[in-house]
Amino acid sequence: MKKNYSYTVFNLFKNFIERLFGVASWATSKGGFLGNHKGCPYLVNNKNTIRLFFFFVFLFGKNGTVIFAQTQATLVGKVTDQNTTEELIGSNIIITQNGHFIKGLTTDIDGNYKTKIVPGTYDLEVSYTGYATQKTTGFIASAGHTTKVNVQMSAGQIFDVSISCGWYFCPPLIRQNEIWTGRKIDSREIQHHSTRNINKISTLVPGVSFSQ
Structure with a gap:
């Protein structure tokens, strides 16, 4: 005979809630939770109550983590030289939203970066010594999705430096x-x-x- 697991979980949850609120009501009638709980009819099967408690903590805790992860957006990308396609290690990346600083990070040894942000519309600015600063504006980061923003850097203007001293x-x-x-x-x-x-x-x- 095939078991109906959804019905079983529902009954377990219902039993747990009844026990939980039953203990609360009984304790309140006896003057609060700090009193002696001996004789409480809802704690007859104490082991099952504890098992149910930890089962639902695990169940809802896991789902809560998944729900939180789905409310975040993932931003990834790679910073390279425009001419040589060489990875630029340690490039400075600044993420802004409506002109306000949100987050700063740097690229790894492969020129990659990755971060979590709240869904929305952002601007990204990348700078590296000897290169012109590159800006990417108006990219959208969606909840539960990965947005890729690759940046190619071009060499900046090199100025002559003269030193004069006595x-x-x-x-x-x-x-x-x-x-x-x-x-x-x-x-x-x-x-x-x-x-x-x-x-x-x-x-x-x-x-x-x-x-x-």
Whole structure:
């Protein structure tokens, strides 16, 4: 004879609820749950009550987890170089919604990223050193579904950098190949000069001129 399992589960659940509310009603009539529960007619089969309790905790707890997972959306993608298709490890990803920051993450060693977000419409911004920032706007993340947003990065503009500093303040690494020439004018040479005007004396240095 084939058993009707749905009917059996229903009866178990009904029995459990009756016992649960029966204990609550009996305890309330006796002055609360902190009193002595001996003699409660609903606790005659105590083991079955405990078994039913844990059975339904497991049943509804599992379903609750599934329901929560279905209310989330999954966002995945890959960040690569547009020309070489090379994976860009450690790319910075910022997810925003209506201009508000939602979440930040980075790509793994394969250039991939994955995260969970609340269903909605989002914007995604990806940045990486040496590349132009890429923006993807208005993509929709649906509950219980996976949305894929792949990003291809193009090389950004490279600017020339010049370093200028005084001789005594430049690091040795910068000065080691520097060719420096100069002339020192001491006090004895100034005394032998026909003028004491420091501006005119400075013309003794090659490349320095004085005009008044």
